[in-house]
Amino acid sequence: MRVPLEALTGHGQSLDATIDKERCLGAALAISMKIAAAKFGGRGYAYWHFDANAGSGHNDVADVPGSPVVFHVAADQHLNGMRRHAFFCDLNSDALLHLESRLAPWRALSRLHLYDNERCLDIFAECIRQSGEQPRYALGSVIVDPNGYWYRNKDGHGPPTKSLIRFAQEFPRIDIVLNLNARTFRLQRAQGHPVLSPRDVLGRLNKSNWLIRRTCYGGDDWLLAVGRNVKTGDHRRIGFHKLESAEGHAIMTMIEGRRQRGMFDADRGEEQRP
Numbered sequence: 001m002r003v004p005l006e007a008l009t010g011h012g013q014s015l016d017a018t019i020d021k022e023r024c025l026g027a028a029l030a031i032s033m034k035i036a037a038a039k040f041g042g043r044g045y046a047y048w049h050f051d052a053n054a055g056s057g058h059n060d061v062a063d064v065p066g067s068p069v070v071f072h073v074a075a076d077q078h079l080n081g082m083r084r085h086a087f088f089c090d091l092n093s094d095a096l097l098h099l100e101s102r103l104a105p106w107r108a109l110s111r112l113h114l115y116d117n118e119r120c121l122d123i124f125a126e127c128i129r130q131s132g133e134q135p136r137y138a139l140g141s142v143i144v145d146p147n148g149y150w151y152r153n154k155d156g157h158g159p160p161t162k163s164l165i166r167f168a169q170e171f172p173r174i175d176i177v178l179n180l181n182a183r184t185f186r187l188q189r190a191q192g193h194p195v196l197s198p199r200d201v202l203g204r205l206n207k208s209n210w211l212i213r214r215t216c217y218g219g220d221d222w223l224l225a226v227g228r229n230v231k232t233g234d235h236r237r238i239g240f241h242k243l244e245s246a247e248g249h250a251i252m253t254m255i256e257g258r259r260q261r262g263m264f265d266a267d268r269g270e271e272q273r274p
């Protein structure tokens with residue numbers, strides 16, 4: 001018998017994992033911004049940002065700023081000399097109301113959308129086209145942080161699974177940051193849900209370079225993945241490894257729930273001593 005998906009995804013993110021996630025999102029965005037600003041800063045170019053699961057701008061449980069605030073703080077520091085266009089999308093009207101007040105310092109640079117992210121990402125793409133920018137040269141980032149895995153439930157909650165694949169083809173220089181619940185993936189797969197594996201998800205998003213990181217707290221673990229079409233270092237200091245490296249391979253093996261001798265126990269999130 002298949003267990004309803006909601007029963008698998010009802011758990012929230014733990015406090016430590018949330019603090020860690022926001023820190024790593026900030027670091028990942030800062031790297032994208034530094035690359036863009038180093039090449040194109042001061043020449044009037046735009047940096048486009050889309051947050052598909054924006055939330056309220058603050059995580060009350062962990063008491064840390066949420067991804068939209070993390071974005072603007074990083075941009076204030078690193079996007080020197082670039083125009084900034086930031087789109088924040090969420091289905092939850094309360095979350096967006098709170099977000100609006102939290103983004104007051106950056107009001108002129110932010111657009112808030114009470115939409116399903118599938119549709120809103122298409123609107124974002126159209127805004128870039130209408131700005132006169134050539135899609136293949138447009139610079140920026142997209143964050144997808146749905147709380148669950150690469151899966152939309154019957155109410156449409158989740159990531160923009162269809163439009164992001166289209167978007168990635170048309171806008172190769174816009175980096176993609178994914179934060180996906182890996183334990184949910186393993187549970188969904190075990191229940192026979194038709195979910196793509198994490199490797200297949202990354203493989204559909206038209207990026208030649210992926211940095212990946214696994215975070216685990218309590219019973220949950222997340223895959224944080226940053227996809228770009230330019231090469232960067234691996235950023236081991238904050239736990240990111242190249243997908244194709246030995247460490248990246250080991251991380252993916254754990255995320256996908258396959259065992260590797262001397263590595264980690266994927267379900268308990270603990271290091272296994274040989």
Ligand SMILES: C[S@@+](CC[C@H](N)C(=O)[O-])C[C@H]1O[C@@H](n2cnc3c(N)ncnc32)[C@H](O)[C@@H]1O
Binds near residue numbers: 056066
């Ligand atoms: C994990 S929270 C996001 C947290 C936020 N990124 C942060 O760092 O503070 C997930 C959010 O996705 C929103 N969401 C879920 N499905 C959505 C959809 N289809 N379109 C837009 N927002 C969605 C939820 O309302 C929720 O606010």
